[in-house]
Amino acid sequence: MTAKIRIGIAGYGNLGRGVQAAIAKNPDMELVGVYTRRDPQELQLASPAPRFAITELERHTDQIDVLILCGGSKSDLPEQGPKYAALYNTVDSFDTHARIPEYYETVDAPAKAAGKTALISAGWDPGMFSINRVYGEALLPDGETYTFWGRGLSQGHSDAVRRVPGVAGGVQYTIPSQEAIDKVRAGLRPTLSTREKHQRECFVVLEDGADAEAVREAIVTMEHYFDQYDTTVEFIDAETLAREHADMPHGGFVIRSGNTSDEQKQVIEYSLALGSNPEFTSSVLVAYARAVHRMNQAGLTGAQTVFDVAPGLLSPKSAAQLRAEML
Amino acid sequence: MTAKIRIGIAGYGNLGRGVQAAIAKNPDMELVGVYTRRDPQELQLASPAPRFAITELERHTDQIDVLILCGGSKSDLPEQGPKYAALYNTVDSFDTHARIPEYYETVDAPAKAAGKTALISAGWDPGMFSINRVYGEALLPDGETYTFWGRGLSQGHSDAVRRVPGVAGGVQYTIPSQEAIDKVRAGLRPTLSTREKHQRECFVVLEDGADAEAVREAIVTMEHYFDQYDTTVEFIDAETLAREHADMPHGGFVIRSGNTSDEQKQVIEYSLALGSNPEFTSSVLVAYARAVHRMNQAGLTGAQTVFDVAPGLLSPKSAAQLRAEML
Numbered sequence A, B: 001m002t003a004k005i006r007i008g009i010a011g012y013g014n015l016g017r018g019v020q021a022a023i024a025k026n027p028d029m030e031l032v033g034v035y036t037r038r039d040p041q042e043l044q045l046a047s048p049a050p051r052f053a054i055t056e057l058e059r060h061t062d063q064i065d066v067l068i069l070c071g072g073s074k075s076d077l078p079e080q081g082p083k084y085a086a087l088y089n090t091v092d093s094f095d096t097h098a099r100i101p102e103y104y105e106t107v108d109a110p111a112k113a114a115g116k117t118a119l120i121s122a123g124w125d126p127g128m129f130s131i132n133r134v135y136g137e138a139l140l141p142d143g144e145t146y147t148f149w150g151r152g153l154s155q156g157h158s159d160a161v162r163r164v165p166g167v168a169g170g171v172q173y174t175i176p177s178q179e180a181i182d183k184v185r186a187g188l189r190p191t192l193s194t195r196e197k198h199q200r201e202c203f204v205v206l207e208d209g210a211d212a213e214a215v216r217e218a219i220v221t222m223e224h225y226f227d228q229y230d231t232t233v234e235f236i237d238a239e240t241l242a243r244e245h246a247d248m249p250h251g252g253f254v255i256r257s258g259n260t261s262d263e264q265k266q267v268i269e270y271s272l273a274l275g276s277n278p279e280f281t282s283s284v285l286v287a288y289a290r291a292v293h294r295m296n297q298a299g300l301t302g303a304q305t306v307f308d309v310a311p312g313l314l315s316p317k318s319a320a321q322l323r324a325e326m327l
Helices: A014-024 A054-058 A076-085 A097-114 A128-139 A155-162 A178-185 A212-220 A238-244 A277-297 A319-325 B014-024 B054-058 B076-085 B097-114 B128-139 B155-162 B178-185 B212-220 B238-244 B277-297 B319-325
Strands: A005-010 A029-036 A051-053 A066-069 A089-092 A117-119 A143-149 A167-176 A198-206 A230-235 A250-259 A265-274 A302-304 B005-010 B029-036 B051-053 B066-069 B089-091 B117-119 B143-149 B167-176 B198-206 B230-235 B250-259 B265-274 B302-304
Touching: A005 A014, A005 A054, A005 A277, A014 A029, A014 A277, A029 A054, A029 A277, A051 A054, A066 A076, A066 A277, A076 A089, A076 A097, A089 A277, A097 A117, A097 A302, A097 B319, A117 A277, A128 A143, A128 A250, A128 A265, A128 B128, A128 B277, A143 A167, A143 A178, A155 A167, A155 A198, A167 A178, A167 A238, A178 A250, A178 A265, A198 A212, A198 A238, A212 A230, A265 A277, A265 B277, A277 B128, A277 B265, A319 B097, B005 B014, B005 B054, B005 B277, B014 B029, B014 B277, B029 B054, B029 B277, B051 B054, B066 B076, B066 B277, B076 B089, B076 B097, B089 B277, B097 B117, B097 B302, B117 B277, B128 B143, B128 B250, B128 B265, B143 B167, B143 B178, B155 B167, B155 B198, B167 B178, B167 B238, B178 B250, B178 B265, B198 B212, B198 B238, B212 B230, B265 B277
Parallel strands: A005 A029, A005 A066, A029 A051, A066 A089, A089 A117, A117 A302, A198 A230, B005 B029, B005 B066, B029 B051, B066 B089, B089 B117, B117 B302, B198 B230
Antiparallel strands: A143 A250, A167 A198, A250 A265, A265 B265, B143 B250, B167 B198, B250 B265
């Protein structure tokens, strides 16, 4: 039997927890350890696993095949990505779209120098949605691509709502417009404004004595976050927030609509309906860890993206088995 | 400016015609010639292009970067696949699922010996649907995959209907069951019988004096083709057949439904709504011709499948451009 792929987890928030759950679903992998900046003895794991201070990563290079970086894109990954790509094969979910080219360069150099493989920006967007944008455009070059997000909880917009004075708690859901989706699915290739594609729905708990109307106004007029959308604000109590809005569902659609001739329209659609956004993202990271391990063994080093990874590398099955069973 | 990718078309049926249309949509490609077993001077092309007898392929090896094989899987490709893989980089749509492993071997050996790259079984099923079955299983290992076809015209089943005594003409549409799709989309992971997944709908023109009831009975009880399905037969006249059933629409769904934890369900869906089945298949072949050209330049020779092709290789954009624009 082949040796299991030895995985390390750097960072134990929602994503790290999801990676631990995903490893348990993949019999060809094992979890070597969870590495944290907190006191490892204080870290509560969802299921038992070795816990280490993150500084131990300097010494564990011969014990881990792939290190999955589960930190955030704002401050964790810009530091950890280049640092650990010099020591390990890595997978991360860097998702600040505009900074990906720059991030790629900072990770590529140390990974190449160390003979390591570093897969950046995996997940579903960037990630599976990006792959489907590329496939769609390549298969139907005379066409238009549309990405819709939701219905789902947006972490960034929920944070923005919670920063409004008078708000004690709250969440924001992004809702794709059914009318817009229907037009796209019909192959009409419509031009859609920001307002026509998505609505935003907020559930807010007020602080004692806060002015509901002022809070509502502050939210719906907030620049960049809400002013270009039709936004609804519903006020609820703290118990309702905890009971009905604790999950992190998300998803969306990538639709490519195009013509292969003047007469013939074709529509390709990829959609996700996710019960848990972080758990799905984590599952994607773990599948790409398998691919990264194989790419490194094949001598493909340096930074890579999901565009560089052949689909078969994600599967535990051999190429011959995939041809016989899945083609 | 980079030289265009020079494409040859072997065989000019629906697929060859579609490949010609697809090349016109891809500015980085040019059509070198259409190669036919018929008299090339008699061949009517949809738009002007050089026409050659297929025997000329023995002599044009320095004029073509990728030869797209547009023959059928039953008798053309088993002969042409191995033969032309010894002379050219090739792409084909071999779609007899059960024979793919054997076909792969017969193409792999001559391609490897000649330093050529041969992409077999491209299209949408096998092809894009297969890719999505692999992605789905890898991302959600604890789950079930469902493939539904239609609503679409099935060539094989239409041929079977037309072979029934008393039938002058006809077509068969495969219809996926909405009830079954709804259960799968809801993440219920149902066990579905053949009858529960698809219905079959036939439109038939009778020969003069044929017994409608006998024809209907012969169709709905036909082994393998119809006996396991709920099949309806509607009798129409020849004009209606020509007017309303000349297009070749098809499509379908690949749905993966799975759990990332006991609490959380996730559903991934890939769907195609195709105005023209052969034109879409041809577009896929042409995008894979680009990938094959690049793989050969990178030294990746021998038989390949869609599982071996990284998504970025299908796009005319560079890796850096894809990272900046599409990730």
